[in-house]
Amino acid sequence: TADRPVDDRTVAWLLQRGVEDGGQWDMFVNLVRKHGVVPKTAMPETESSSNSARMNSMLNYQYRQGAKQIRDSYAAESGLDQMRASKQKTLNAIFQILSIHLGTPPAQFHWQWRDRDSHFQRDGEMTPLEFAEKYITTPMEDYVCVVHDPRETSPAGRTFTIQYLGNVLDGPPIKYLNVDIDLIKQMAQHMLEDGKPVWMGCDTGKQMHRDLGLWDAELFDYPGVYNADFSLDKAARLEYHQTRMTHAMLFTGVDVVDGKPRRWRVENSWDEKVGDKGFFLMNDSWFAEYMFEIAVPKNYLPADLQKAWELEPIVLPPWDPMGSLAA
Template sequence: MFAGLNLCRVDTRNVLNVKEFEFSQNYLMFWDKLERANFILEAIIETADRPSDDRTVDFLLRNPLSDGGQWDMFTALVAKHGVVPKTSMPETESSANSGRMNASLNYQTRQGAKRIRDAYAKESGLDELRGIKDQTLKVIYDVLCIHLGTPPTEVDWQWKDKDDKFTRSGKLTPLQFAADYLQTDIHDYVSLVHDPRESSPEGATFTVEYLGNVVDAPAIRYLNVDIQLMKDITLKMLEDGKSVWMGCDTGKQMHRDLGLWDADLFDYASVYGADFSMNKAERLEYHQTAMTHAMMFTGVDVVDGVPRRWRVENSWDDKVGNKGFFMMNDSWFAEYMFEIAVPKEYLPPELQKALELEPIVLPAWDPMGSLAG
């Protein structure tokens, strides 16, 4: 959510003509947790006839309310709940350090799942199962209010711009605030991924089973592209003054304090005298790599028309890297970058047409869904 809101705040800041502006990440975190609990419990109802050690049931309950997310999950939240400025729902201790809160939320979600499955085993009907779900969601809502605060139903919005001009918009719902001040057309964006496995052809679209947060929202959808095209589109967007949302395997070949990613940063082969030569497709297939974190490209260093380094805004804090910004060598982009979100207009015509294809359905545990976990 942090990377998605950061992408949007630049356009909003410009239209407001202010030096600083931030959307509330805490607000979307609240609704993401509640919506995801509903999504998971609906999936538990759907799979209630399976044994508890079924691979899908096991996956659903392994880490149900994590902090991750996909681009389409971000847009689904905004479409349903809107956005608010940070001043309307500021950060809390639990929004910055969510571990203890998540432990309680996961407990309640799993306990609700147990009650649903127990009721199904006693041949309870769908209405009773959904009644148990609703009771569980009420508890989860209360836990979220304790940790994150109660989300506002309206925003009393006014501001003074850089020219000292005062403007009062009055009271707006979060959906009205989004309609008036969220200038980035996030619903026109599509997710491009680089999945080099033989089972994932370029130019095909994918979705992942049981990946999402808002029930009845459009399914998560990816378009698989060549890594060079992903670089070219990222470069073009940056040259056009647009930041780029992305997902990658952030922990590999990284120096956290220096804020540096380079595919050859650490020479493990020389240290251990062992082979570390799996390619990207093999690392995906054998669980050695996957998307783990979403961030934002904000700049690029180009020499003779070729990108050399990429500037990344991270969400951890300003005590790492260069005040929270990291430098990504182009070699690292090729090996550990997996996803970007881009406006459709940046795609060549044949790939725009490919978006109309029926997506290949990947299993819930596929690494292409891992950023949500």
């Protein structure tokens, strides 16, 4: 985008969004397959891993400064080598900032532990990729992401991707399949009944009581309090920037009555001091209005949608709300 003006909508969006917390299921899979994972004992939590605002501020400074340097080199016709040198300098600074705030990922570590019966276990020296290969038993590549996007511009049964959205060079693209919300509920329920937790993305701040850990579509009576109309439907809220995916969590249980879900148990990542020791309760009415995405094994999809998954995705612009969870 160096040939575009800085106030071009795409350039402005990329500079504005910068680096934030968040990510898609496919991004997690890409990272694990390229770099692996480590136990927390090998790379403990830090202050910045749960309080990332200052770190992100420093990362965004380098990101935007690097963008200016590359664009200046392009404008001065300094050549591709100079632009690549500026890019590498920026990446080096970003890696250093991340290492200072989060620690440097270990290339190898010794893995030993006591099991639930207090028996000592040892695997010896391992790499992050070896650890992932041995201990991640979920077939991550078999999962696909389905979303509920009711806008008329987003036809059901089609796949979508977001321009410029990705986190690993040459990694698989971030892709979604748009389906009906009732199908998302059915698949999430079936996964939980099969003993599988469900990764999901939603607009977490709407109609939420943080301390009690509650979500309900009518938790707060805003029309009654303000004597005003609050009647935008889900599609309109997406189109007019009143809703978007803001947070990823995990379904760990569902309350089913007469075969239909009534309430959902959600494991959050904020803190054990909120909700019920970190767990929230979601009313099914909230699911319909503010849930957007789950990751599901492909074989849970109906046969026609399994075929639809193979379609070439429609490319949405980088500012589309369907890409917001990764920002």
